[in-house]
Amino acid sequence: MIEAVGLTKRYGDKTAVYNLSFQVRPGAVTGFLGPNGSGKSTTMRMILGLDNPTAGSVTIGGYPYRKLPNAPRQVGALLDAKAVHGGRHARNHLLSLAQLSGIPGRRVDEVLGVVGLQDVAKKRSKGFSLGMGQRLGIAAALLGDPQVLLFDEPVNGLDPEGILWVRNLMKSLAAEGRTVFVSSHLMSEMAVTADHLIVIGRGQLLADMSVTDFISANSADFARVRTPHTEPQLREKLAGALTEAGGHVMSEQDGCLRVTGLPLPRISDIAHEADVRLWELSPHQASLEEAYMRMTQGAVDYRSTTDQKAGLQQPLPPGAQPPMPVAGQGQPGWYAPPPPQQGYAPPQPVPGAAPGPYGAAPNPYAQPGVPAAPAAPAQPPAAPAAAPQASERPAGAPQASAPTTTEDAR
Template identity: 85%
Template sequence: MIEAVGLTKRYGDKTAVYNLSFQVRPGSVTGFLGPNGSGKSTTMRMILGLDQPTSGRVTIGGFPYRKLPNAPRQVGALLDAKAVHGGRHARNHLLCLAQLSGIPARRVDEVLGVVGLQDVARKRSKGFSLGMGQRLGIAAALLGDPQVLLFDEPVNGLDPEGILWVRNLMKALAAEGRTVFVSSHLMSEMALTADHLIVIGRGQLLSDMSVRDFISTNSADFARVRTPDTEPQQREKLTASLTEAGGQVLPEQDGALRVMGLPLHRISDLAHSADVRLWELSPHQASLEEAYMRMTQGAVDYRSTVDQRAGLQQPLPPGAQPPVQMPVPGQGQPGWYAPPPPQQGGQPPFAAPGQPGPPAGPYGAPGGPGGAPAGDHANPYAQPAAPQQAPAAPAAPALTKPEDAR
């Protein structure tokens, strides 16, 4: 299990991660989400001991990274697939890592087969495509058969078959009881892969809950109802009946009705009682992408002015109020922890999360290649978004540049 408590990282007077606390438990795939510059890569580097926290602590199986016994055999990581000596063959690269960690050479051939690179094992990695480099990085992470795995954008550059393979691999590793922590910007893939989500924005915790609860909390479910187009009086009769029963009814552009606040069976019963024929009665639930966009819309640093003028920003559900400050859904749930507001002129307060999970055995340090995180590159046609106004909320700590806090 990975546990962070009050984790903070500052670069001079800039704060990349502030008072971040969460737990990553074994047996499930935990997605790590957040906009560019939110501090995801910095957090992962602190977990692996590559960066030292300014304050707070992070442990793996109860031990800080630097004090883990037999580290490379217990934790595998993929942070930067390009952190490979381009002149080495793929097999030699893995063989060097295995020898440094006391891993048998036969394991190198095993992981090459797992990631599908056995036919190019004798080729130099500098000639690899982006997807092949990702597979080599995943092989390095799996080399020590670790119990804890961290992946930063593992499907970057992979084709559809490769993406499906990574998805199945993550699920299989979690099903074996391993701790799997995955950072990604592909919401559709996270919806299919992750069981639990940790979302951060501007270095602070936004959400820590299951994927299903995250979507439900940050979206408005509704039913889509359609009556015969040639009988508008039936549409009006149904609208009156649903409104009287406590539902919220809004017209759609194509003539259908959007109904909120009533379950499907209740809508069907009301239509039957009103003697109204239905051409359509279907449920709608927001996708993970929609819920994520609504959750993080106040934590995006770079937003295209063209999109704003064109009205392409993700709309809020009908009747919902736009957030004035970063929400923290999940309050009161087991394991939930909200950081206190930043304090001026001193170290942030330090508090532990609620009830900790069951103790885990000693895990280890990364067996895969490390390296500094690749910087985030903002769209050259984008401009920083206007600062969000949050009444009665203290100013959030300043952030590092995107290349320092991703």
């Protein structure tokens, strides 16, 4: 088990990690999540004795890493796959690590096989692709057959087959009773790999809970309601009836209604009473990505000036920092998930647009003359400058548009 108590790290004026306390237990994959610069790598370096805490402590099996008897046999880590002598053959690189730690040479060939690099074992690692380098780093972590494993972004650069392999490897290591602590920015991958999550923002603990609990604690439930696209007046009628009944109705990009504040059976009854046929009535299942975005919005340090979400926050006084999210409550005052369209308004067909994904009705978001692409709108609408929660947004509220690039500044 890894245990951090009051772990703090300052670099000059910069507090990279502040008062972090958590446990990483054996027998489970624990995901370590946080925005860029939130302190994940710093924390991992302190766990591995590569950085000294300014305050607090972190132990593995009760010992600080540097006092751990035979540490390379107990703890394996992939921190930076590029930290390899490029002139060495992959096998020689692993062999030198093995010799330093008293690990028999035959183990090198075993781990080369495990990571699928046996055919390039005699190739210099400077010629390796990003994914091959990651595999070599994972091989080094596995070398001592350790009970505790740390992986910093292990799927970086891996192809889909490699990502699946890492996922299965992490799970099987945990199933063998090992402690597996893995950082990643790939939420879809974490959702299917991790059992437990530790989420940090600006060096502080935001969440320490199971993936399931994290998603339910940080997501907004809503119902998707679809009426026949051939009769747009039914959609209007239903939106009015739902609003009258106390629901909050918004429009999805694909023509669905997003309804909050009313349980599904009630929505069905209201539709029946209004004589509106439904083609879909489904509960929205929030993804880990949505929950994570909701939880960490206030802890993001690096954000594009053209980020759609930049406009979803209450304006702050000059120089002020956005409030930190409250552990277990997410980020107050933020959309989750960012709705595709603000407020209910019927989508306007684009002349010459190709048919939409649900039949003959034109896709209102397609560009004229461009084939329908159901996955994403050509120009996704964005949010107004200060937007309330989706559930607080009245039907018929005005739409706004803005650039929607969501690239990170780093």
